[in-house]
Amino acid sequence: MGLLGRLLAGEITVKGSDTLVVLAQRWAETYMAGHPGTRIQVTGGGTGTGFAALQNQTTDICTASRRMKARELETCIRTFRKRPAEHAVAMDGLSVYVNPSNPVRELSLEDLREVFTGRITNWRDLGGADAPITLYSRESSSGTYEFFKDRVLSGRDFAPTTQTLQGTAQVIQAVGQDRQGIGYGGAAYGSGTKTLGIARTRGGMAVEPNEKTVHSGEYPVSRYLYCYVNPSTDRPEITDFLGWIRGPEGQSLVRDVGYYPLPVRRD
Amino acid sequence: MGLRRGHRARPGEWIIEKLIQAVGLSTIGLMVLILVFVGREALPVLMGRINTALVQPILPSKEIDSIPRDALRSYLELSRSQFEGMDRETLMAMMEAREEGFRDIPESFRADPDATVNTADWRRLLLPRQWTGYSRPEFVWQPVGTIHKYNLVPLLVGSLKVTLMGLLFAVPLSLGAALYVSQLAPVRFREWIKPMIELLAGIPSVVLGVFCLLVLSGVLQSFFGYQFRLNALVAGIGLGLTAVPLIFTIAEDSFTSVPRGYVQASLSLGASPWQAAWQIVLPSAMPGVVAAMILGFGRCLGETMVVLMASGNASMLSWSLFDSTRSMTATIAAEMAEAVSGGGHYRMLFLLGTLLFAISFVTHLIGDQIVRRLRRRLGGMA
Missing domain, CATH: 1.10.3720.10 (MetI-like)
Structure with a gap:
């Protein structure tokens, strides 16, 4: 069914980030219940896949757990002749998990960097037991991986021994089974493991991720989640849906799924 | 049927035979097509025509009017017809996107010797290299991040x-x-x-x-x-x-x-x-x-x-x-x-x-x- 068909049916397609797929489905269900004339289809596949679909005009809205890269922006401008519109839709505080039996309760950003780049390899150096550290990471295709690499590792490489797993649920499962394990992922999934407090500097105050600390910026590893729209195929129902997402009703669902709503002072 | 042999005698069988032949050949054709498709996407790497260095020369968007049109076209990697169809504003937006990409490079990486290395070069793909932050030459596959390392x-x-x-x-x-x-x-x-x-x-x-x-x-x-x-x-x-x-x-x-x-x-x-x-x-x-x-x-x-x-x-x-x-x-x-x-x-x-x-x-x-x-x-x- 072409663009015209979708237009007539009042259908909106949403594609992109796997981080956002559950939330987007909730948004779609709730919105459709209140707006019987609109049909919304949500699929995941990854942020990059979503951007490619936006560029091929096979999706109306692209959800993204990272901002569009210059390279993707360029390809979009090449096809649309305009910049795609970017809307922040939620916030996420990245959590760092360890096994519940691990005595370590908090780490500084610097400790995390040393651990994940392979300079610190034993829990003894962090105040834990004398045991090697096993690193669990998300797959490099996830926006979460990239965000962690940029923000926590300052762009340096993960240690080659880092195991990459398919999705946050797998990271949690692995850390839950592995006494020496450490992993990271979205705040939405943190059960069965222990979430560490993170301090900006060594010896600084460690902060747990919650709505207050994420909004105030006290929690050092938080990010925005986005929706991108092609400006030349924008339609009233898409604008309305996005407005609804960013409004009180959409934002209250964000909390249910485990992410953080946008801070109120943003428009 | 007597002594008459071959497809003249049994046109039905002849058709079936040709159909099976076509199916068989199309399987081979399909395999070749897949290989051509996959190979074509990889060809620029094999030919050494791809440059993945982090820092690449930037043409400032302010000088858009003084840049020769051909130079601008190859800088933005546009085909002739794409380029002809674009107005000044679109070209400007693309140049600005390039500049933003450059601005997004963290300060600490701009002077890094790795930033100007073409990481898709065959030597980077097969030989170890001592990247910044490593204590010895290593084979590194870290394709996502600031510097893309593609050692196979x-x-x-x-x-x-x-x-x-x-x-x-x-x-x-x-x-x-x-x-x-x-x-x-x-x-x-x-x-x-x-x-x-x-x-x-x-x-x-x-x-x-x-x-x-x-x-x-x-x-x-x-x-x-x-x-x-x-x-x-x-x-x-x-x-x-x-x-x-x-x-x-x-x-x-x-x-x-x-x-x-x-x-x-x-x-x-x-x-x-x-x-x-x-x-x-x-x-x-x-x-x-x-x-x-x-x-x-x-x-x-x-x-x-x-x-x-x-x-x-x-x-x-x-x-x-x-x-x-x-x-x-x-x-x-x-x-x-x-x-x-x-x-x-x-x-x-x-x-x-x-x-x-x-x-x-x-x-x-x-x-x-x-x-x-x-x-x-x-x-x-x-």
């Missing part, structure tokens, strides 16, 4: 390691089963054990993957006590399980097709059934056994889901079975979704695909030669 060696080693582990597990198991089923097992027993083993082929590899991930990994870890729960051993055993029915079926067929006379002759000369199976049937069926192993190799090398789930996917260069491993197939599956279409990473993944094809093509070619030579030798013996 850890993935090649990873793929070969799990494949060989898979064969190590599957070949003795399936050859033993095949020899037993075809030569030693009582007939009634054989009738149900053969389909049972072949039924293994019906288990989806994702189910085997989950089994390895959740059950096998824990059992093996508590048995051996190694650090990495997911590693080449677990993935190799999973791969072996996917290859067992394939190797078993082909080997069993070739054991069964050894003329009964060979076995009967050796039995009548006083050999035990075991001696006949081991010393007569196995050597005579060697071409089939080799063919089975080659196909098993291809199956293990190409299998994706089991490795993706059970190997831990750490791109470390190591031959140890107890270390986590990243294979080429798992890399393609895991990273393709996020690779910027047409970018360096995307082309690297296609290069991996081409490499996989090349490896399995060469293996089959060598295998075919071995099988031929064995056949010739056996023919001389008979």
